[in-house]
């Protein structure tokens with residue numbers, strides 16, 4: 381199953397293959413490469429949509445938290461959305477004074493609440509009990525919201541469906557009404573709601589359906605609020621024909637209830653700006669199949685492994701004469717990306733570029749078998765690559781508490 385459609389045309393892909401062929405010698409693999417110009421064009425695209433809807437745009441930094449990427453995105457957004465104290469602190473430190481930080485998490489820690497208050501402007505409590513326990517601990521000037529679970533599912537796979545059965549994410553409309561009773565949200569200190577109930581959806585009709593359901597079920601509550609955050613989960617593709625459904629959803633909340641509307645996409649900013657570049661380390665014949673072992677691993681692309689999608693590879697062509705199973709280089713037998721076919725045979729040292737992998741991969745990557753995390757590069761407009769970060773043995777060992785200098789250098 382592929383949940384990773386891409387926004388590039390065949391011509392753009394061929395052009396990218398040429399750019400990477402030119403840059404291959406300057407990239408130490410494995411490497412994540414992020415195309416700055418593409419991120420900027422996504423920012424402009426998303427800002428245009430949010431300006432047209434007159435809503436406020438946040439970037440959900442959990443998708444990719446690189447410092448220079450945050451700097452690229454920051455001028456186009458009202459702020460960042462976060463899920464933990466560390467993310468909130470990073471967000472606050474990366475934003476100018478007027479930038480705002482939203483936070484929601486099922487795992488609010490009592491020992492972190494005051495630091496979270498210092499670094500956030502909006503907090504959406506995930507459960508009624510979380511709210512009850514912490515409502516008096518947060519700073520007085522914090523905007524307090526509740527995460528509502530709209531209980532409308534658009535995803536087949538419950539692993540990434542916030543509205544799955546027995547979900548831990550958000551409070552049902554019914555439970556919100558129960559908790560507020562006859563009193564207004566404001567009298568409880570609540571000024572907003574957040575919902576997030578989709579993943580990589582190209583279909584903005586789904587946000588309209590969710591908003592309409594909430595309007596039906598929480599009409600009275602919405603009347604007493606000042607803001608609503610519609611979460612992320614939508615790709616806002618450049619060719620999407622149904623942006624109108626999004627505009628309709630936002631306009632309805634603004635005209636009926638006078639709400640300030642926020643959106644907080646993550647993937648939509650960065651997914652298609654990211655590439656995983658690797659080299660073929662070995663070619664193996666296994667019965668009638670050819671296997672290419674790369675210097676990377678599925679652990680560098682954990683989303684593809686976790687959710688069982690086959691990453692797209694540049695120069696993989698339908699009916700290509702040279703088919704390969706492309707595998708990673710750890711001891712795990714299932715460290716396999718999938719089956720691909722090329723017009724030319726692969727050789728040891730051939731470059732393999734996976735694309736559309738900029739979101740949720742680097743942030744989840746790990747170092748099983750001691751393979752270092754991929755180096756990180758930025759790709760400039762003329763195809764030039766700049767090394768932004770590489771992971772050293774010292775750093776990797778320090779993670780486990782080794783005194784690497786003493787042990788390995790003496």
Ligand SMILES: Cc1ncc(COP(=O)(O)O)c(C=O)c1O
Pocket residue numbers: 440443461484576578579580611612613614644645646647648739
């Ligand atoms: C509360 C919340 N907001 C925003 C996002 C960003 O979603 P996406 O990257 O799919 O746009 C997520 C992702 O998990 C989320 O949980």
